[in-house]
Amino acid sequence: MTSKLDQLKTMTTVVADTGDLDAIAQWRPEDATTNPSLLLKAAASDAYRPMLDAAIADSLTFSASETEQLAYATDLLAVMAGQKILDLIPGVVSTEVDARLSFDTEATLSRARRLIDLYDSRGVDPSRVLIKIASTWEGIQAARQLEKEGIRCNLTLLFSFVQAAACADAGAFLISPFVGRILDWHLAHSDKDMFAPSEDPGVLSVSRIYNYFKTNNYDTVVMGASFRNTGEIEMLAGCDRLTISPALLQSLQDDTGTLTRQLSPETARSNDHATAMTENRFRWESNEDAMATEKLAEGIRKFATDQVALENQVRKLSSAA
Template identity: 55%
Template sequence: MSSQSPDKRRKMESTLDQLKKYTVVVADTGDFNAIDEYKPQDATTNPSLILAAAKMPEYTHLLDEAIEFGVSKGGTEEEQVANTMDKLFVSFGLEILKKVPGRVSTEVDARLSFDKEGMVAKALKFMALYKEAGISKERVLIKLSSTWEGIQAGKELEEKHGIHCNMTLLFSFTQAVACAEANVTLISPFAGRICDWYKENTDRKSFEPHEDPGVLSVTKIYNYYKKFGYKTVVMGASFRTTGQVKALAGCDLLTLPPKILAELSKDHSTVTEMLSVEKAKACDLEKIHLEEKDFRWEHNESPMAVEKLSEGIRKFAVDAFKLETLIKEKMLSMKNGQ
């Protein structure tokens, strides 16, 4: 038996290991090496992460295979590129699933953010490719922008097709309420980007974790969901500091980039459970219901949420376009035998 006290053993444990006792840790990366190193339960990607990974020499083979698949499907250049993109996103997902015991999130093109039918069709295409590769629905989350159309696409995918959805680019309490009412599987409120906005648009240039606007936003959403028994779970996202992460210990899930995972693994400070169902039940929150008109008005009342949602969609769209350009260039060189 060990002679060390529980406190001493805890001090030897990394902050990351302690965090995993309260919260499911997810890797926010397309880099498989980071997944190997930090052993998260799940992993999530987005167009920006896939673009960065696709440029790495060690992942060139995935891009080449996706292009071969896209070309083999025939059609116009646009159709070949679209099929290549779909295959590439799923190929990264498949590689990630070899390394995590849980689920991978695969994101629908942000340019479809206001097209409910387009988002549903793209999600079904992704799931068909995963099924072809022998992956069950339980191991995949389809990421959708938390626009009104995205939330309704999530509702349809969950109810009609049994496909689990991860609602991303979520900045307002209004978005979170609509997602809960749509019974989606999971939401990803963007703590770091919320705090960024307040630093850029107010006199405050720094916040302690307990007063951080992003942390407070995720905490309120978590408490609301647990108080009223919604099945949707909360995965805090877009972290800038380990302080923000530790302030949300106890959240259902937290998705963390490699930089934050590295810092947490080297840190040995004590982690305390900050969020819990018991605390949530005691919160003074009222249940609300949102029709589309209410959603649009209430979301519009938050300049931060409006700006960050629009900016997030635009940035992901730019990176999707860059990825398409990369594919077209590679496609041309492969056709020319270079």
């Protein structure tokens, strides 16, 4: 029998949600996506140590403040990791801008351009890279400009319909709505200890976004992310892309049941009409959505904390160099 993972691959592009090179080599996904948390974990492995040492050595060759050297070293490490990942996959890799820049459009633009320049300097075709940016108003406006420059973007930490609508209006290449974190919030704020997959708030959110994009002919790719169980994945079968952890990839590989397609452009229906997004509307609707506001802030804090931890690791090794 064909596994559910193989069935899923016939209707959805499967992306590996990991920075672990061995896991990527094992699962051979089309694309891969990383974030500061995954990179921090990967940097502790033997496979990443040569890259970490090389990034530190390079950062120490130019005159700059320690803060600037640390930022450069971690950017270079992310690019080196992305290059290694691209050697293992046929598609694209997502590389994230420092989460501490999430509310600064100009700083996000500068950092994104540097990441692309670093890839280019190492012989990597920039078209194989997606720049990951938090889905704040400032981040979305940075993506609007980067897309005009031919730099494709992955808008992450996305929890609400208004974030998705703003990303589509900005012409973002791809969005990553977080399914599992939406579920987490609703479990914490209700008397329920579980939701059926068909009633999962994260699944319903992504389904609404997918149907809106397809009905209104937006080109922005929908990539569901942050899954808590295979039931969520199965209910989004047919979504443009799904980024899945190695553990859940294994569960899908081990399951030989029938997987039914749930989403498709042909059956997409939406009552949400396309509209130009204004900053006032974005901020008000975001403010009215407690879940999205809390999870976005929490996600930015978590990624920023892990970025600082990675920089501390680099600082420690730099001192020993």
